[in-house]
Amino acid sequence: MPYHRNGELPESVRSHLPAQAQDIYRSAFNNAWAQYGRPECHTSGTREQTAQKVAWAAVKRRFEKVGEQWHRKH
Numbered sequence: 001m002p003y004h005r006n007g008e009l010p011e012s013v014r015s016h017l018p019a020q021a022q023d024i025y026r027s028a029f030n031n032a033w034a035q036y037g038r039p040e041c042h043t044s045g046t047r048e049q050t051a052q053k054v055a056w057a058a059v060k061r062r063f064e065k066v067g068e069q070w071h072r073k074h
Contacts, residue, residue, distance in 0.1 A: 001048075002030040017070050021063045028058035 003009055006022040013025055032054035036047055045053075063070045 002033050017059065017063070020072065021059050021070055024062060025055045025059050029055035 003026045006014065006019065006026055009022055009026060013022060017025060029051045032051040033047065036050050036054075059070075062073055064073050065071075
């Protein structure tokens with residue numbers, strides 16, 4: 001399901017990502033949720049799993065995990 005606010009994101013996302021990364025995650029998740037709404041659009045897993053993969057990939061393009069913390073890439 002799409003997220004309207006960062007406070008609605010899964011605890012695992014909220015507790016690990018800084019606010020800017022949460023914004024990226026939420027936006028990418030929502031876009032993927034809308035784009036991959038039809039079953040033929042995702043070949044493995046559920047619609048939610050597909051949207052989660054897209055969202056994490058978007059975060060990892062702009063942030064990197066250093067130790068236990070996520071930092072914006074330079």
